[in-house]
Amino acid sequence: MSKLQDKMFQEIKNRNIFEQSQQYAFEYLENIFDRNVYPTEDAISDLSNFDEDLPAESTKAENVLNQLHVYGNEATTATLGGRYFGFVCGSVVPVGLAAKQLGTFWDQSPALHVLSPIGSKLEAVVEKWFIDLFNLPKQTSAGFVSGTSAANLCGLAAARYRILKKNNWDINEKGLRNAPEIRVVTGKHAHSTVLKAVSVLGLGKENIEWVDVDNQGRIIPESIPELDENTILILQAGNVNSGAFDNFDVICKKANKADSWIHIDGAFGLWAGAVDELKYLTKGIEKASSWAVDGHKTLNTPYDSGIVLCADKEAITSALHMTGSYIIESTERDGMFFTPEMSRRARVIELWSIMKYLGKNGIDEMILTMHKRAQQFSNEISQIPGFYVENDVVFNQVVVRCDSDELTDIVLSNIQMLRECWLGGSVWFGKKVMRVSVCSWATTENDISRSVKSFEKALALVKI
Numbered sequence: 101m102s103k104l105q106d107k108m109f110q111e112i113k114n115r116n117i118f119e120q121s122q123q124y125a126f127e128y129l130e131n132i133f134d135r136n137v138y139p140t141e142d143a144i145s146d147l148s149n150f151d152e153d154l155p156a157e158s159t160k161a162e163n164v165l166n167q168l169h170v171y172g173n174e175a176t177t178a179t180l181g182g183r184y185f186g187f188v189c190g191s192v193v194p195v196g197l198a199a200k201q202l203g204t205f206w207d208q209s210p211a212l213h214v215l216s217p218i219g220s221k222l223e224a225v226v227e228k229w230f231i232d233l234f235n236l237p238k239q240t241s242a243g244f245v246s247g248t249s250a251a252n253l254c255g256l257a258a259a260r261y262r263i264l265k266k267n268n269w270d271i272n273e274k275g276l277r278n279a280p281e282i283r284v285v286t287g288k289h290a291h292s293t294v295l296k297a298v299s300v301l302g303l304g305k306e307n308i309e310w311v312d313v314d315n316q317g318r319i320i321p322e323s324i325p326e327l328d329e330n331t332i333l334i335l336q337a338g339n340v341n342s343g344a345f346d347n348f349d350v351i352c353k354k355a356n357k358a359d360s361w362i363h364i365d366g367a368f369g370l371w372a373g374a375v376d377e378l379k380y381l382t383k384g385i386e387k388a389s390s391w392a393v394d395g396h397k398t399l400n401t402p403y404d405s406g407i408v409l410c411a412d413k414e415a416i417t418s419a420l421h422m423t424g425s426y427i428i429e430s431t432e433r434d435g436m437f438f439t440p441e442m443s444r445r446a447r448v449i450e451l452w453s454i455m456k457y458l459g460k461n462g463i464d465e466m467i468l469t470m471h472k473r474a475q476q477f478s479n480e481i482s483q484i485p486g487f488y489v490e491n492d493v494v495f496n497q498v499v500v501r502c503d504s505d506e507l508t509d510i511v512l513s514n515i516q517m518l519r520e521c522w523l524g525g526s527v528w529f530g531k532k533v534m535r536v537s538v539c540s541w542a543t544t545e546n547d548i549s550r551s552v553k554s555f556e557k558a559l560a561l562v563k564i
């Protein structure tokens with residue numbers, strides 16, 4: 101045995117490093133709900149501590165962990181807490197952290213059933229839970245990917261495969277050169293990851309037929325061009341600014357008649373379909389062909405976790421298929437046929453754990469609470485002179501502005517500087533706005549009121 105091997109066996113035997121990291125982790129978790137939401141300037145400049153050449157000699161494991169703890173910890177953003185409203189992030193349901201820790205030690209790759217029977221089993225179970233929860237077609241298959249960026253790519257790859265196949269064109273063999281034309285129709289507010297998928301797949305952003313949207317960012321159904329069987333229609337559950345939903349029921353009926361492929365980007369919004377009081381927003385989604393949704397946003401799983409759902413199993417498995425003489429296919433679920441990757445971590449472990457822990461009613465309650473906190477934010481901020489809510493708060497997003505673009509910019513940077521909460525900006529129908537995304541299980545009424553006070557203070561600072 102080499103000296104290094106011996107050292108590594110010792111790390112496992114004496115457990116010190118695992119106890120050390122566990123202690124750091126607990127300390128982090130306990131403090132995260134009250135800590136400054138964004139790192140201080142000092143914490144960020146102290147990151148220069150990491151600027152070093154790769155050491156020639158081995159570093160003591162204890163020191164490796166200590167460096168992360170001392171300099172890394174403080175330079176994290178408190179996305180786990182209740183007052184991080186930036187982008188659309190989401191916290192983590194505690195059991196998900198615990199399950200992820202256990203799963204980390206298992207270090208499973210559910211590419212094939214033989215590689216990880218437990219990973220394969222949990223993926224098969226969660227696939228079924230998704231079908232039931234969102235009332236999707238029974239034959240729908242799920243691929244467990246890193247997020248909605250990947251899920252959009254996979255869903256649209258399946259669409260491309262199917263449309264060309266109907267035209268007697270095998271994209272896998274023939275590629276795109278001289279291929280029959282595929283039309284792409286989507287709303288002017290489609291998410292940038294949808295556009296990225298369109299470019300990566302060689303469909304070309306210039307070829308997109310853009311559909312006008314209303315003042316919430318929803319596709320105007322009457323503005324959709326004539327659809328046909330060579331069209332991919334991309335809809336949205338949850339506009340990234342306003343949280344608005346396309347009118348799936350009406351639009352999908354029309355697209356089904358034309359035999360178009362419908363893909364729904366439901367990164368955070370698809371989850372409205374799991375809430376009794378909100379599922380009117382996703383009415384009709386079952387008429388689509390593919391769906392993309394995140395675990396790591398609304399459901400509050402740890403990073404990274406996205407799911408591509410596809411009603412056309414042959415299309416998605418053909419689009420992502422690969423073979424090799426050493427591949428051992430089984431009659432059980434082999435996860436890699438539903439994802440772009442071969443090896444990937446068994447992120448389904450946390451996903452399963454959180455869904456099992458919450459149950460249907462817990463998922464409903466958690467997400468409805470996010471909606472209520474977003475409404476609370478909207479109500480409280482509207483009462484403060486100088487702030488205006490620009491959207492209908494149908495789900496978890498609130499779009500806020502001040503009296504001018506310039507003022508909105510300054511107030512936003514003051515809010516960020518105060519670090520009581522954190523959020524980013526955007527442009528909404530030509531105006532600078534602040535985006536509040538409520539998507540943490542940990543956000544309480546008090547968190548909202550504290551954050552609204554911070555907005556008020558940020559505006560008052562400008563007037564001094």
Ligand SMILES: *Cc1c(COP(=O)(O)O)cnc(C)c1O
Binds near residue numbers: 406
């Ligand atoms: C976040 C988001 C995406 C991208 O998802 P990732 O998980 O970050 O890859 C796509 N569409 C919408 C509407 C989103 O909100």
